[in-house]
Amino acid sequence: MKTQMTGADIVIQALKDQGVDTVFGYPGGAMLPIYDAIFQQNDIRHILVRHEQGATHAAEGYARSTGKPGVVMVTSGPGVTNTVTGMTDALLDSIPMIVLSAQVPTPMIGTDAFQEADTVGITRPCTKHNWLVKDTDELAATIHKAFHVATSGRPGPVLVDIPKDVQFAEGRYETPQKADLGHYKPQLKGDIAAITELAEMIERAKRPIIYSGGGVINSGPAASMLLRELAEATNIPVTSTLMGLGAYPAKGKHWLGMLGMHGMYEANMAMHDCDLMINIGARFDDRITGRIDAFSPESKKVHIDIDPSSVNKIIRVDLPIIGDVGHVIEALLKIWKSRGRKTQEAAIGKWWSQIDEWRAVKCLNYTPSSSVIKPQYAMERLEALTKTHNRYVTTEVGQHQMWAAQFLGFNDPNRWMTSGGLGTMGYGLPASVGVQIAHPDALVINVAGEASFLMNMQEMGTAIQYRLPVKQFIVNNERLGMVRQWQDLLHGSRHSHSWSESLPDFVKMAEAFGAKGIRCSDPDKLDDAIQEMLDFDGPVIFDCRVEKHENCFPMIPSGKPHNEMLLGDDSTENAIDAAGATLV
Amino acid sequence: MNALNLKKGASSKSAYNLQNLAGDHIETHTLAVMVDNEAGVLARVIGLFAGRGYNIESLTVAEVDHEGRRSRITVVTTGTPAVIEQIKAQLGRLVPVYNVHDLTIEGPAVERELALIKVAGAGEKRVEAMRIADVFRAHVVDSTLESFVFEITGAPSKIDAFTELVRPLGMIEIARTGVAAITRGM
Ligand SMILES: Cc1ncc(C[n+]2csc(CCOP(=O)(O)OP(=O)(O)O)c2C)c(N)n1
Ligand SMILES: [Mg+2]
Numbered sequence: 001m002k003t004q005m006t007g008a009d010i011v012i013q014a015l016k017d018q019g020v021d022t023v024f025g026y027p028g029g030a031m032l033p034i035y036d037a038i039f040q041q042n043d044i045r046h047i048l049v050r051h052e053q054g055a056t057h058a059a060e061g062y063a064r065s066t067g068k069p070g071v072v073m074v075t076s077g078p079g080v081t082n083t084v085t086g087m088t089d090a091l092l093d094s095i096p097m098i099v100l101s102a103q104v105p106t107p108m109i110g111t112d113a114f115q116e117a118d119t120v121g122i123t124r125p126c127t128k129h130n131w132l133v134k135d136t137d138e139l140a141a142t143i144h145k146a147f148h149v150a151t152s153g154r155p156g157p158v159l160v161d162i163p164k165d166v167q168f169a170e171g172r173y174e175t176p177q178k179a180d181l182g183h184y185k186p187q188l189k190g191d192i193a194a195i196t197e198l199a200e201m202i203e204r205a206k207r208p209i210i211y212s213g214g215g216v217i218n219s220g221p222a223a224s225m226l227l228r229e230l231a232e233a234t235n236i237p238v239t240s241t242l243m244g245l246g247a248y249p250a251k252g253k254h255w256l257g258m259l260g261m262h263g264m265y266e267a268n269m270a271m272h273d274c275d276l277m278i279n280i281g282a283r284f285d286d287r288i289t290g291r292i293d294a295f296s297p298e299s300k301k302v303h304i305d306i307d308p309s310s311v312n313k314i315i316r317v318d319l320p321i322i323g324d325v326g327h328v329i330e331a332l333l334k335i336w337k338s339r340g341r342k343t344q345e346a347a348i349g350k351w352w353s354q355i356d357e358w359r360a361v362k363c364l365n366y367t368p369s370s371s372v373i374k375p376q377y378a379m380e381r382l383e384a385l386t387k388t389h390n391r392y393v394t395t396e397v398g399q400h401q402m403w404a405a406q407f408l409g410f411n412d413p414n415r416w417m418t419s420g421g422l423g424t425m426g427y428g429l430p431a432s433v434g435v436q437i438a439h440p441d442a443l444v445i446n447v448a449g450e451a452s453f454l455m456n457m458q459e460m461g462t463a464i465q466y467r468l469p470v471k472q473f474i475v476n477n478e479r480l481g482m483v484r485q486w487q488d489l490l491h492g493s494r495h496s497h498s499w500s501e502s503l504p505d506f507v508k509m510a511e512a513f514g515a516k517g518i519r520c521s522d523p524d525k526l527d528d529a530i531q532e533m534l535d536f537d538g539p540v541i542f543d544c545r546v547e548k549h550e551n552c553f554p555m556i557p558s559g560k561p562h563n564e565m566l567l568g569d570d571s572t573e574n575a576i577d578a579a580g581a582t583l584v
Numbered sequence: 585m586n587a588l589n590l591k592k593g594a595s596s597k598s599a600y601n602l603q604n605l606a607g608d609h610i611e612t613h614t615l616a617v618m619v620d621n622e623a624g625v626l627a628r629v630i631g632l633f634a635g636r637g638y639n640i641e642s643l644t645v646a647e648v649d650h651e652g653r654r655s656r657i658t659v660v661t662t663g664t665p666a667v668i669e670q671i672k673a674q675l676g677r678l679v680p681v682y683n684v685h686d687l688t689i690e691g692p693a694v695e696r697e698l699a700l701i702k703v704a705g706a707g708e709k710r711v712e713a714m715r716i717a718d719v720f721r722a723h724v725v726d727s728t729l730e731s732f733v734f735e736i737t738g739a740p741s742k743i744d745a746f747t748e749l750v751r752p753l754g755m756i757e758i759a760r761t762g763v764a765a766i767t768r769g770m
Contacts, residue, residue, distance in 0.1 A: 120624055125635050129679040132623065149679055182620070184679050309673035312666065 003174075007136040007167040008037035011100065014143040016043050017176050020071050022062065022437060023047070024055035028075025029115060030102035033167035047437060047466060050458035052079050054430035056086020056157075057456070060095045061434030064417045065392055067220060069096035069150050070434065076102045077115030080161075081122065085424060087157040088126040092421025093243060094218055096155035098146050099127075105165040106134055119161045128156035134163065136171025141179040153186030154307040155218055186306055190323030190331060197319055198278070198302055199336040205276035206347035207299075207354075208236045211259065211288075214243030214420070215281020215305060215325050217413045223326035224413045227280065228252065230329055233341065235348050237355060239267035241282050242405055243420040250409030256355065260288045261556050262402040265363035265565055266355055268554075271296055272562035273354070279303045281325040284314040285421070286583070294561035304328045363554045364406055366568055373523050375400065375475050375546040379407035382445070382473060385530050389443040392435045394418065396428040396452030398482040399552040400475035404447040426455030429472060433459055436468040443471070443534070450476040450543075451500045460513040463539040471533055472541045474506060477548045485551045490576045510541035521545035558583040608664040612641065613688040614695060614765045615672065620680040621647045621655040628678055629657060638663060638671050642697075642740070644762040654682070658765050687765050695765040699743045704731045705754030713753045720746045731756075 005013065011034050015023070024047045027035045038046050049055040052074045059070025070090075074080050080101040090097045104113040120132045129149050131142050142160055150158045202208065210231060216223045224247040231238045231254040238248040239259040248255055257264030259271055268290075271277065277299045282288070284303075289295045292314065301317040303310070304325050311320040321328055336342075366376045393408055394417040395401040401418060410416045417435060419427040432446040453474050463470050477500075484498040507517030516536050520529035520543070533540045553568040559580020619625050626645055633640050641660040648656045661671055668686070675684045687693035701722075703713045710732075717724065717734050720742065726733035736746055740763060747758060 121627070124624065124628060124631055182679070183682060307677065309670065309677050311673070313670055313673075316666070 003172050004170050005173055006033070006037070006170055007139050007162065008033040010136065010139045010171060010173050011143065011162070011167070012037045012041055012044065013173055014140050014176075015071065018144070018147045019068070020044060023071040023073050024049055024058045024062070024434065025073030026052050026055060026075065026079060028077075028079050028102065030076035030104055030164045031073065031079070033164065034073065034100070034102070034162070046073070047433075047462065049430065049433075050461045051456065052082035053086050053426065054433070054456050054459040054462065056083045056090070056097065056099070057424075057427050057430035058434030058437070058459070058462075059097050060086065060090055060093075060427070061394055061417050061431030062438045063095050063097060063434075064217075064431075065414050065435045066438045067414060069098055069147065069155075072097065072099045074099065074101050075115070076104055076119070077117045079115075080119050080159075081117055084122065084126055085422075087123060087159065089419055089422040089424045089427065090157040091126055091128065093419065094155050094214060095157070096150040097157040098143075098150050099123075099157060099159040100143075101159060101161050102167070103132065103161045103163040106163045107165070109163065119159070123159050126157070127159050130159040130161065132161045132163075133166055136166050136169040139166060139171060140174040144174070144176045144179040145181050147176070148181045149184055152184070154215075187322055188306070188324040188327050190304065190321045190328040192331065192335075194319060194321045195328060195331050196335050198321065198332055199339055201276055201300060201302065201319070202234055202236070202278075202336060203339070203342040204344065205236075206344050207270075207274045207351045208234070208276040208278065208348070209256075209270050209274040210236050210238045210248075210278045210280060211240070211271065211282055212238060212244045212247055212280045213241040213282025216244055216247040219281065219324055219326040221413055223247070223281075223324075223329065226326060226329040226333065230333060233333065234336070234343050235345070235352075236278070237270060237352070239263070239271065241285070241288060241420070242418060244282065245405060245416045246410035246413045249411035251411055258405055260285075261290070261558075262406065262552055262554065263556075264406075265361050265554050265567065266358035268556065268562040268565055269358045270355055274299045277301045279305075279317070280329065281305060283310045286314070289315065290556045291559055291561045296562070361567070363565075363567055366550075366553075369547065370523060372547045373521060373526055373544060375403050375477065375550050376407060377523060378475060378526065378544050378546055379403045379447075381526050381530060382447070383408050385527065385534065386443060386445065389534075390439075390441070391415065391443045391445065392417070392432075392439060394428040394431040394435060394444070394446045396446070396448040396455075397423045397425045398449040398452060398480070399477070399485065399550075400447055400449045400481070402482075402552045403475070408447075425449075425452035427452075429453060429456050429470075430459045430462075432470040432472070433462050433466075433468055436463075436470050437466065444469075445471045445473055448472055448474045449481060450474050450478065450503060450506070451480050454504075457509070460510075460515060460539065460541070464514045467538070469536075469538050469540075472539070473533070474541065474543050475546055476503075476506070476543050477546050477550070478503060479548055481550075482552070488551065489557065490581045506541050506543035510539075513539075515539040515541055517541050517543065519543040519545065608666065610662055610664060611668060611688075612660065612662045613668050613686055614693065614763065615659050615661065615675070616685040616687055616765060617657040617659065617675055618682040619655050619657060619678075620682075621653045622680055625655070625680050626657070628680070629659070629675065632674055632678065633659075633661070633671075636670075636674065638667065642762040644764055658763055660763050685767075687767055690767055693765050693767045695739055695763050696737055697740050697743055697761055697763050698735065698737045699747070699758060699760045700725070701734045701736065701747065701750060701755060702731055702757040703734065703750050703754045704756050706730065709753045713750050716746070716749050716753075722746060
C-alpha cells in the first residue's frame with residue numbers, strides 16, 4: 001500500500017482500517033476535501049443527516065445497537081457546535097463515538113476566520129479526549145488513537161479536529177498496527193483477592209441483589225450471558241438501571257424490573273432491604289439512589305466497574321472491584337463454583353417470598369379507560385403486538401420514556417436505546433435512524449413524546465432518503481408531560497409553559513415528508529392502528545392521542561428513600577419537601 | 585416571600601450537595617501528576633477542577649522530561665477525604681495522565697516555592713529589610729538606590745512569614761511560583 005497520501009485520503013483509509021462501513025455526517029466548506037475523498041470511494045457509506053445533532057444521536061443508536069463505535073463527520077464552526085449535545089449525551093451514557101470535525105486552515109486559526117470555533121476548547125469537557133491535528137503526518141496515528149480511546153475502558157465520545165490545509169497536504173499513512181496508541185490502557189482484569197471476597201459475601205448473603213447497569217451492555221454480549229448465569233446459579237434477584245435493560249432478560253425468572261425514580265416497587269424495596277448489593281457496571285446515579293443517607297442502610301455494597309472514578313463517588317462501598325464486568329463475573333463464577341457453589345438457600349428462599357409480597361402490590365396498575373387511550377395501555381398494546389418481532393426500541397425523553405421502560409420487555413442487550421444520563425429530548429428519532437441503518441430488516445420503533453419529537457423531526461427527511469422504515473410512535477398528550485408532572489408535585493400545579501401548543505398535524509407532517517401518517521384516539525381501534533403501522537413497509541409517524549393528565553408512577557419523589565415510593569393512587573400533595581425540591 | 589421555603593445556595597462547594605459530608609473534615613493535599621506535554625493538557629486539568637467544583641490552592645507545571653515530552657504538574661488542593669479521592673480518580677482518568685501521586689499520603693515530602701519580592705525604601709527601613717532577608721536566607725538579585733528585589737525559596741509558610749515582615753518595610757510587588765514538591769528518601 002502506498003504510504004504517502006493526502007490528509008483527506010488518510011482519513012478514509014484510517015476509517016477503512018478501523019473497520020468502519022458507515023458514517024453519519026453533514027458537509028461544509030472546511031470539510032470539502034474529505035467529502036471529495038468520500039465521493040471517490042465505495043467502501044464507506046455516508047449517511048447525510050439533516051442536522052449535525054441528528055448525526056451524533058444516529059451514531060449513538062448505531063453504536064448502542066451494534067457494539068461498534070459510531071462515526072460522525074461535520075464541518076467547522078456551526079457544524080461542530082451542533083454536535084455538543086450529542087457528545088455530552090454519549091459521554092454520560094458511555095457510548096463509543098468518533099467525531100471528525102473540520103477546522104479552518106492552520107494559518108487562520110485564532111484569527112476569527114469564517115466558521116472558526118475553538119473546537120477542542122468547546123468540546124474538551126464533553127469528550128473523553130480530543131485532538132487538533134496540525135501535521136498531516138500525525139493524522140493517521142491520531143485517528144487510530146481516537147478509536148482506541150473511544151472504545152477501550154469506559155467507552156465515550158472523542159473528537160479529532162482536522163484543519164483544511166491538513167486535509168489537502170500529503171503525509172505519511174500508518175496502519176492501526178503500526179501506530180503509537182500512547183500509554184492509555186485501562187485495567188480489564190479484576191483483583192482476584194477482591195473477587196474471592198465477593199464470592200464469600202455471596203455465600204453468606206441472606207438478602208442479596210444484583211443491581212446491573214449499562215456497563216454490562218458495554219462489556220459486550222458475553223457479559224450479559226455471564227450475568228444470566230450468575231443469577232441462575234445463585235438464585236439472586238436482578239434489577240437494572242434504565243441503561244442496562246436487556247442485559248438480564250425481562251422474561252427471566254430472577255428479573256425484578258427496572259429500579260430507580262420510576263422503577264418497580266419490588267426492585268426499589270429490595271434495594272432498600274437487601275444485605276448484599278452487587279453493583280455491576282452501574283454508577284449510583286441520583287435517579288437510582290434517592291436520598292443518599294437513607295440508601296440501602298443495611299447492606300454490604302460491592303461495586304464492579306471499569307472506571308475507578310465511579311467508585312466511591314456517591315456511595316461509599318465496602319468492596320470495589322476495578323475491571324471489565326465481563327472479566328470479573330467470569331472470574332467470580334469460576335471462584336464461587338470451585339468453592340462449592342454455596343449460598344444461603346433457605347434464607348434466599350425467604351427473601352424471594354418477601355419479594356413476591358412486594359410484587360403483589362402491582363405497582364404498574366393504572367385506572368383503565370374505555371373512552372381515552374391511557375398511555376400505559378398504549379405501551380401494553382405496543383408490547384403485545386411487537387414483542388415477537390426482531391425489535392429495537394429508541395425513545396425520546398419524558399413520561400413516555402419511563403412508560404416504555406416500564407411496559408416494554410427487553411430480553412437481549414443492545415435492543416434498547418435511550419438517553420439516560422443527559423436526558424436529551426430529540427434523541428430518539430435520529431437514534432432510530434442510526435439503528436435502522438445498522439439493522440435494515442429489523443423493526444425499529446421510536447417511542448416519542450410529541451414535544452421531544454419536534455426537537456429533531458427534520459431527521460424524517462433522512463429516514464425517507466435512505467428508505468428506513470422507522471416507526472415513530474408518538475405518545476401525544478399535548479403536554480410537556482414530565483415537566484407538568486413535576487409542577488403538579490412541587491409547584492402547586494402551576495403549569496408554567498408545560499403545554500405543547502400549536503402542534504402540527506402529525507399525519508400531514510408525515511405525508512409532507514413522504515411517510516405514512518396514522519392517528520388513533522380510540523382504545524378500541526388501537527390494535528388495528530398499530531397493526532397498520534407494522535404492516536406498512538416504510539417510515540410511519542403514529543400520532544397516538546392519549547389521556548393528557550396521566551402521571552407516571554410509581555415514583556420516588558426527589559429527596560426520598562427507596563421505601564417511600566409513591567404509587568399510582570397515592571396523594572401527591574406534599575410528596576416532595578423543601579430539601580427535595582432543590583434537587584433535580 | 586419564598587413560597588417553597590427553599591434555602592438559597594445550600595452548598596458552596598458544588599451545585600449539587602448530594603453527599604452528606606457533614607462532619608467530614610477538610611484536608612490539604614499535594615498531588616504530583618505526570619502528563620504528556622501535549623497541547624491543552626493544562627487546560628484539561630484546570631477544566632476538570634473548575635467543572636467539578638474542586639479547589640486549587642496552587643498549581644505549577646513544567647516539562648521535566650524533554651525527550652519523553654512529559655510534564656509534572658504539582659497541585660495543592662483542599663477537600664474532604666472523599667473529595668480528594670475523587671480528584672485523584674478523575675485526574676487518573678484523563679488520557680494524557682500517566683500517574684497521580686498523593687505526596688501528602690505517600691510522604692514525607694519536601695515542598696518548596698520560590699518568590700521574587702520587590703521592596704522600595706530608603707534609610708532605616710532599607711537596612712531592616714536587608715537584615716530580615718539575611719535571617720530568611722533571601723538573596724538580593726537586583727538592587728537600585730531606591731529598591732531591592734529579593735529571591736527567597738522555601739516552604740510556602742516561610743515565604744508567607746517573610747512577606748509579612750517586609751510588607752511594612754515597603755514591599756511593593758511579589759511574584760510566587762507556586763509549590764514544587766517531591767517525596768523524601770527513595
Ligand atoms: C433538550 C431538553 N430540553 C428540556 C428538557 C426537560 N424536559 C424533560 S421531559 C420534558 C417534556 C417532554 O415532553 P414530551 O416529549 O411531550 O414527553 P412527555 O413527558 O409528555 O411524555 C422536558 C421539557 C429535556 N429533557 N431535554
Ligand atoms: Mg408530551
